[in-house]
Amino acid sequence: MSKPTCYSVKAFGTSAPSSPLGAMAIERRQPTPADVQIEILYCGVCHSDLHFARNEWGFTQYPAVPGHEIVGRVKAVGSAVTKFKAGDTVGVGCLVDSCRTCPSCRAGFEQYCDSGLMGGTYGGWDKHLNAPTLGGYSQHIVVDENYVLRIPAGLDLAATAPLLCAGITTYSPLRHWKVGPGQKVGVVGLGGLGHMAVKFARAFGAHVVLFTTSPGKVADAKRVGAHDVVVSTDEKQMAAHAGSFDFILDAVSAQHDVNAYLNLLKRDGNMTLVGAPEKPLPVASFPLLMRRRSLSGSLIGGLPETQEMLDFCGQHGITADIEMIRMDQINDAYERMLKSDVKYRFVIDMASLK
Numbered sequence: 001m002s003k004p005t006c007y008s009v010k011a012f013g014t015s016a017p018s019s020p021l022g023a024m025a026i027e028r029r030q031p032t033p034a035d036v037q038i039e040i041l042y043c044g045v046c047h048s049d050l051h052f053a054r055n056e057w058g059f060t061q062y063p064a065v066p067g068h069e070i071v072g073r074v075k076a077v078g079s080a081v082t083k084f085k086a087g088d089t090v091g092v093g094c095l096v097d098s099c100r101t102c103p104s105c106r107a108g109f110e111q112y113c114d115s116g117l118m119g120g121t122y123g124g125w126d127k128h129l130n131a132p133t134l135g136g137y138s139q140h141i142v143v144d145e146n147y148v149l150r151i152p153a154g155l156d157l158a159a160t161a162p163l164l165c166a167g168i169t170t171y172s173p174l175r176h177w178k179v180g181p182g183q184k185v186g187v188v189g190l191g192g193l194g195h196m197a198v199k200f201a202r203a204f205g206a207h208v209v210l211f212t213t214s215p216g217k218v219a220d221a222k223r224v225g226a227h228d229v230v231v232s233t234d235e236k237q238m239a240a241h242a243g244s245f246d247f248i249l250d251a252v253s254a255q256h257d258v259n260a261y262l263n264l265l266k267r268d269g270n271m272t273l274v275g276a277p278e279k280p281l282p283v284a285s286f287p288l289l290m291r292r293r294s295l296s297g298s299l300i301g302g303l304p305e306t307q308e309m310l311d312f313c314g315q316h317g318i319t320a321d322i323e324m325i326r327m328d329q330i331n332d333a334y335e336r337m338l339k340s341d342v343k344y345r346f347v348i349d350m351a352s353l354k
């Protein structure tokens, strides 16, 4: 593959794990025949952005530009692009590439690509430039049309950005485990992921119970859509729900006791983890053996399901609850995110980068 010509755009990133994010110039490729060139309007701030900027997963190459909750407008398309045209409102999530030939990719589960080729929007590998991919804290991004999503009309665009990671991360397991009417569904944690899980589970027709350690979040959880709220540090409240849940989505990234939640599942109930605590979580056998319960995980979603999720949000008017920030407020936003001091997702107004 010959290297396409490039052009320079403004971005916000970092050159070392301990450095704050700051303005920088980065190269984007001129669109190849299969590419869509996107002017970024809004970019959500995911906890992964912070892990990545600070090399907390150990694979960050610098300079690093985070951002994988991207909403923008198509500026130009390559000669072979059929699905998009200039002026379209589009989204880009966590993936900009995958091998496209393995069983997972063929089935539309690109997030589980078997090839080991990591097509991440940042920290992945750009085959065209032979360089690490750079994310959405930038003016433009250039992406193969197969990894670009349509944004349905009528949604607030800033509040739509977090759907591209927080939204699909919670939508996918709720769909996989067939959450629907007549079921009792738990969501652990009311953060960026948890508040989306509550909205989706409610829209799917389930009875939704939110678990939180903060009594101060009870009213807000109900406003977001929970039928019931359990303060998880209150053993009496927890015991009252023993053996009663069909499904629990655990969206907590901090260390916590998963066994307390496994005990709340019915026979054949499932709990799925979407958070990623730093250290392994101790899991006791008995809560699983009793009632044949299962514990599983789930990672974002593939391109077809992400489009399905966006279309569902368009039909039902679902978006994230956000706090808009300027690009130069990102370092403060990271510190606030570490304290869970955000309701419930920061979104960067990319006009502030100009």
Ligand SMILES: [Zn+2]
Binding pocket: 046, 047, 048, 049, 068, 094, 165, 166
């Ligand atoms: Zn994310």
Ligand SMILES: [Zn+2]
Binding pocket: 098, 099, 100, 101, 102, 103, 104, 105, 106, 110, 112, 113, 114, 115
């Ligand atoms: Zn693959």
